[in-house]
């Protein structure tokens with residue numbers, strides 16, 4: 263492997279492989295070829311980040327942001343391919359996480375969007391995958407919590423003492439709060455528009471009084487334990503209440 267590439271070389275390699283990988287998105291493409299493509303795309307990430315860090319040292323950050331756009335696009339392609347691979351392997355829960363990762367990477371890409379055409383194509387493709395491969399999720403879980411402390415991922419000082427703002431992009435990286443402690447949950451809510459679409463019900467009690475898998479619709483009996491926890495007129499739902507997986511915006 264060549265251990266040095268110039269920034270234009272990294273840019274060109276990314277555009278080339280990004281274009282090529284979109285030809286592997288159709289469902290009928292061989293799974294091994296799709297897995298190989300995911301590996302190849304992952305190999306671009308350290309190159310893109312290297313270019314981004316170099317560009318962040320000079321100028322206003324506009325060029326570094328362009329590489330964050332490339333990074334988001336490559337991650338969106340990885341997530342879409344992984345989604346299809348996981349559907350083929352019947353790993354629907356993981357495939358759902360992938361389609362949501364793709365949604366978030368595409369949203370970030372559109373926010374940065376120097377070349378919206380390709381990312382708009384990915385966005386439409388992603389929407390179609392979600393619509394045709396998954397059920398409509400009726401309700402999501404949303405956690406209300408109080409979090410204290412935490413550091414800024416950019417300057418590593420305590421978040422309260424630094425000038426960066428969570429969610430804002432600075433020279434190719436998004437500010438996040440890391441190392442948070444003291445997570446105190448004060449409520450959970452069922453909502454239609456959650457902050458995190460990964461927090462889905464995995465099983466819901468159906469009209470046959472069985473637990474039904476959200477993706478496969480396969481039923482199972484309700485356990486004694488579950489029956490005990492059930493209120494009088496309530497019905498049982500098994501939720502992903504909280505998820506700390508975040509897309510890579512560093």
Ligand SMILES: [Zn+2]
Pocket residue numbers: 414415416417418419424425426
């Ligand atoms: Zn900071």
